[in-house]
Amino acid sequence: MLNRRSFVSASAAAAASIAVPALYAQPKLEKTKVAISVGGKAAFYYLPLTISEQLGYFKAEGLDVEISDFAGGARALQALVGGSADVCSGAYEHTINLQAKNQFLQSIVLQGRAPQIAMGVSTKNMASYSTLADLKGKKIGVSAPGSSTNMVANLVLSRANIKPADVSYVGVGVAAGALTALRSGQIDAISNTDPVMTMLEQKGDVKIISDTRTLKGTQEVFGGPMPAACLYTSADFMQKNPNTCQALANAIVHGLKWLQTAGPGDIIKTVPETYLLGDRALYLASFDKIREAIAIDGVMPAAGPKTALTALASFDNTIKADKIELGRTYTNDFASRAKERFKA
Incomplete structure (x- = not known):
C-alpha cells in the first residue's frame, strides 16, 4: 500500500512522464531568427502581423523576428526575392505574378480575406x-x-x-x-x-x-472571395524550414484568434501610437469598416486563388491563366495545424 510520500513522488513521476512527450512535441526550429519584410505595416491590411508581434506570439513560438517595413508591397517583395528577407508579409497575388516570371513563392498563412x-x-x-x-x-x-x-x-x-x-x-x-x-x-x-x-x-x-x-x-x-495579405516565402525556404514555417503560421493564427474577440480599446492599447495618425476616433471607425476583412483562421479559401488569377489575367497580358499552377502558390498545411491547435 502506498504511503503519502511515495504516492506524491509516484504522482510527480507520472506527471513528468506525461509532460515529457508534450515538451518534445514542439519540434526544433531549423531557424529561430527570421527576417520578415512588409510594405506599409501601419495599415490595417497587416494588422494580424502587428498583433502577433506586439502580443509576443512570435516569441512564444521560439522565434526572433525582425520586421523591415517598406513603402509598399512591391518593395517588400523585392527584399524577399533579393535575399534580405526570409518571408514577406504581403498580398497573395504576388505569388501568381512571380510564377508567371518562373519564380515560385507560396503563401503559408492567410491574414486577410478581402483586400481592404x-x-x-x-x-x-x-x-x-x-x-x-x-x-x-x-x-x-x-x-x-x-x-x-x-x-x-x-x-x-x-x-x-x-x-x-x-x-x-x-x-x-x-x-x-x-x-x-x-x-x-x-x-x-x-x-x-x-x-x-x-x-x-x-x-x-x-x-x-x-x-x-x-x-x-x-x-x-x-466576383468571388479575394485573398489578401498572407505570409509567403520561397518554395526552397519552406522545404528547408518546415518547423519554422509552422511556428510562423502558429503565431499569426494565434493573433487572428485574439482579433476575433478584441474590442476597439484592446486594439488601441496594442498597436503603436503612430498607427493612429493622430486621430483615435477615426482609427477606430476605420477598424469597424475592415473588421470582417480580417482572416479568421489563416486558411486559404478554396475559390480564392482562382478569383485572384482571373482578376490579374484580366488586365495583365503577361499572365496566362492556363499556365499558372495555383496549387504551387499556397499551402494550407501549416494554417490547418495552427487552426486546430488554437481552435480558431
Missing part, C-alpha cells in the same frame, strides 16, 4: 467627376507602384478600357504621406488601405468609387 483597398477621387481636383473615363491622363496615388493598391486600381480602370499606361501612378505610402499627397492636390485620385481611406472619406476629401473593405464589396469588384 478603396479607390476614391479627390473632391478638390476632380469636383466634376462622373465616370471612370474621367480618370484618363490623371495622377493616381498608390502605396507603391506594383503593389496591391496598384493592382486594384488597374482592375477598376480596366472596366472603362483604361490601360495602366493611360494614367500616372504615384507612390504615396499608406500613412501620413498619402493623406498629404491627396489633400495638397499632388494626386487626382487614390487607391489605398485603411485607416487612410476612412480618414479622407470622413473629412470629405475623397469620393469613393470602388471599395473592397467588406466581403460584399469584394464580391462586387472581384
Whole structure:
C-alpha cells in the first residue's frame, strides 16, 4: 500500500512522464531568427502581423523576428526575392505574378480575406467627376507602384478600357504621406488601405468609387472571395524550414484568434501610437469598416486563388491563366495545424 510520500513522488513521476512527450512535441526550429519584410505595416491590411508581434506570439513560438517595413508591397517583395528577407508579409497575388516570371513563392498563412483597398477621387481636383473615363491622363496615388493598391486600381480602370499606361501612378505610402499627397492636390485620385481611406472619406476629401473593405464589396469588384495579405516565402525556404514555417503560421493564427474577440480599446492599447495618425476616433471607425476583412483562421479559401488569377489575367497580358499552377502558390498545411491547435 502506498504511503503519502511515495504516492506524491509516484504522482510527480507520472506527471513528468506525461509532460515529457508534450515538451518534445514542439519540434526544433531549423531557424529561430527570421527576417520578415512588409510594405506599409501601419495599415490595417497587416494588422494580424502587428498583433502577433506586439502580443509576443512570435516569441512564444521560439522565434526572433525582425520586421523591415517598406513603402509598399512591391518593395517588400523585392527584399524577399533579393535575399534580405526570409518571408514577406504581403498580398497573395504576388505569388501568381512571380510564377508567371518562373519564380515560385507560396503563401503559408492567410491574414486577410478581402483586400481592404478603396479607390476614391479627390473632391478638390476632380469636383466634376462622373465616370471612370474621367480618370484618363490623371495622377493616381498608390502605396507603391506594383503593389496591391496598384493592382486594384488597374482592375477598376480596366472596366472603362483604361490601360495602366493611360494614367500616372504615384507612390504615396499608406500613412501620413498619402493623406498629404491627396489633400495638397499632388494626386487626382487614390487607391489605398485603411485607416487612410476612412480618414479622407470622413473629412470629405475623397469620393469613393470602388471599395473592397467588406466581403460584399469584394464580391462586387472581384466576383468571388479575394485573398489578401498572407505570409509567403520561397518554395526552397519552406522545404528547408518546415518547423519554422509552422511556428510562423502558429503565431499569426494565434493573433487572428485574439482579433476575433478584441474590442476597439484592446486594439488601441496594442498597436503603436503612430498607427493612429493622430486621430483615435477615426482609427477606430476605420477598424469597424475592415473588421470582417480580417482572416479568421489563416486558411486559404478554396475559390480564392482562382478569383485572384482571373482578376490579374484580366488586365495583365503577361499572365496566362492556363499556365499558372495555383496549387504551387499556397499551402494550407501549416494554417490547418495552427487552426486546430488554437481552435480558431
